[in-house]
Amino acid sequence: MNDTQHLFQIIFSWTKTHGLRIVIVFVLAFLIIRVAGKLITRLVRKIISRDSFLSEEEEKKREDTIINILIKLTHIIVWFGFLFFLLQEVGIPIAPLLTGAGILGMAVGFGAQSLVKDFITGLFIVTENQFRIGDMVCIGEHCGVVEDVTLRITKIRELDGTIHFIPNSEIRIASNKSKDFSKVDITIGVGYGTDIDHLEQVINRVGDKLKEHPEFGMFIIEAPHFLHIEDFADSAITVRILGTVYPKKQYLIAGELKRQLKDAFEKEGIEIPYPIRTVFLHKEK
Numbered sequence: 281m282n283d284t285q286h287l288f289q290i291i292f293s294w295t296k297t298h299g300l301r302i303v304i305v306f307v308l309a310f311l312i313i314r315v316a317g318k319l320i321t322r323l324v325r326k327i328i329s330r331d332s333f334l335s336e337e338e339e340k341k342r343e344d345t346i347i348n349i350l351i352k353l354t355h356i357i358v359w360f361g362f363l364f365f366l367l368q369e370v371g372i373p374i375a376p377l378l379t380g381a382g383i384l385g386m387a388v389g390f391g392a393q394s395l396v397k398d399f400i401t402g403l404f405i406v407t408e409n410q411f412r413i414g415d416m417v418c419i420g421e422h423c424g425v426v427e428d429v430t431l432r433i434t435k436i437r438e439l440d441g442t443i444h445f446i447p448n449s450e451i452r453i454a455s456n457k458s459k460d461f462s463k464v465d466i467t468i469g470v471g472y473g474t475d476i477d478h479l480e481q482v483i484n485r486v487g488d489k490l491k492e493h494p495e496f497g498m499f500i501i502e503a504p505h506f507l508h509i510e511d512f513a514d515s516a517i518t519v520r521i522l523g524t525v526y527p528k529k530q531y532l533i534a535g536e537l538k539r540q541l542k543d544a545f546e547k548e549g550i551e552i553p554y555p556i557r558t559v560f561l562h563k564e565k
Contacts, residue, residue, distance in 0.1 A: 301369060302365075302366060302369055305362060305365055306362065309358050309359065309361070309362045312358055313354060313355060313358055316351070316354045316358075317351050317354070320347055320350045320351055320354065321347050321351075324343050324346050324347050324350070325343055344412075344413055345406065345412035345413045345426075345429050346406060346412075348413065348428070348429065348430070349402070349406045349429060349430065349431060352430055352431065353431060356431075394447070394449055395432065397448075397449035398431065398432045398433070398447050398448045398449045399431045399432065399448075400449075401448035401449050401451060402429070402430065402431035402432060402434075402448040403431065405429065405434070405448060405451070405454075406429065410454055410456065411426055411429070411454060411456045411459065412426065412429070413426050413427065413428060413429060414426060414458075415456055415457075415458045415459065415527070415528075416456075416457040416458045416527075416528055417436060417454055417455060417456050417457065417458075418454070418455040418457065419434070419436060419444075419446055419451055419453075419454050419455075420446075420450075420451075420452075420453075422436060422438065422444045422446070423436075423438065423457075424436040424437045424438040424439065424442075424443075424444070425437050427443065431448070432447065432448060433445050433446060433447055433448060434446045434448060434451065457528075458527035458528040459527065460527070461501055461524050461525065461526060461527060462524075462525050462526070462527050462528060462529060462530040463522060463523070463524060463525070463530060464504050464521070464522065464523040464524075464525055464530050464533050464534045464537060465520070465521075465522055465530075466520075466521050466534055466537070466538065467510050467518045467519065467520050467521070468518065468519055468521065468538075468541065468552070469513060469515075469516030469517065469518045469519075469552065469553060470516060470517055470518075470519065470545075470550055470551060470552060470553070471516065471517070471550075471551035471552075471553045472516070472517060473551065474517065474550055474551065476509070476517075476519075478548070478550075479506070479519065479550060480506040482541075482544050482545070482548050482550065483504075483505065483506040483519075483521055483541065484503075484505050484506055485544070486504075486537070486540050486541055486544050487503040487504035487505050487521070487523060487537070488503050489540070490503065490504065490533070490536065490537055490540060491503035493536075496532070496533060496536055499525050499526050499529040499532065499533060500523065500524070500525050500526075500529075500533060501524040501525060501526065502523055502524035503523055504521050504522065504523030504533070504537050505521065505522065505523065506519060506521060507519075507520040507521060507522045508520055515553050515554070516552075516553045521537070523537075
């Protein structure tokens with residue numbers, strides 16, 4: 281038997297034993313991921329309690345965020361397990377890797393601390409339900425809609441289309457503008473000659489009418505109403521109007537409320553003033 285035949289015999293023998301085991305374990309890992317994904321989806325849909333403030337669409341986004349995180353975590357665990365099995369089959373000892381020696385120990389020592397922080401922060405974000413896919417948030421100087429949340433990064437897209445990839449460990453303060461509910465919060469200036477009691481009645485009537493509107497009423501939890509006088513400005517009395525709506529519907533409702541208020545003010549004779557500047561001309565002798 282020459283060297284070539286001997287080499288082929290070794291390769292065939294290794295493939296028949298180790299190679300076959302690798303293929304079997306790979307197929308099992310793939311099947312585990314597929315089955316685990318379906319089980320995770322069913323369990324989360326069943327276990328997560330319904331939030332009374334959320335619409336069915338918003339509740340689904342919340343569940344999708346948790347499902348997304350758990351499925352990706354399952355992928356990491358399964359494929360790392362397969363990697364260790366593969367290394368063992370090809371004769372590379374995995375004990376030093378598991379005990380923190382060798383390459384893994386160096387990676388943890390020099391660079392993996394931030395990755396571990398990302399993972400821990402990501403777990404807190406998900407378990408505490410700080411924000412979810414579809415929420416409108418501000419993280420640092422960036423504001424936009426959350427497109428994805430993983431254990432490592434959070435992706436948010438701004439209104440102009442720019443998408444930001446933010447490591448979870450860098451998130452110090454996240455301001456969620458669409459958690460549970462949103463607020464319609466607007467101020468309007470009226471003339472100093474306005475009867476405030478009459479103004480309050482008109483504003484509340486418009487708010488109540490908007491809550492009964494077939495198109496917009498379904499998004500309103502508490503009808504917009506007169507809150508208080510905000511300020512005595514140079515040319516107007518500014519009043520504050522407040523209402524509660526479902527997440528991310530504040531801009532839609534605020535826009536329609538302003539339109540209906542303008543129509544109502546015109547009918548009721550309530551003045552919306554504009555700044556007036558008086559100029560005195562001095563004539564030199």
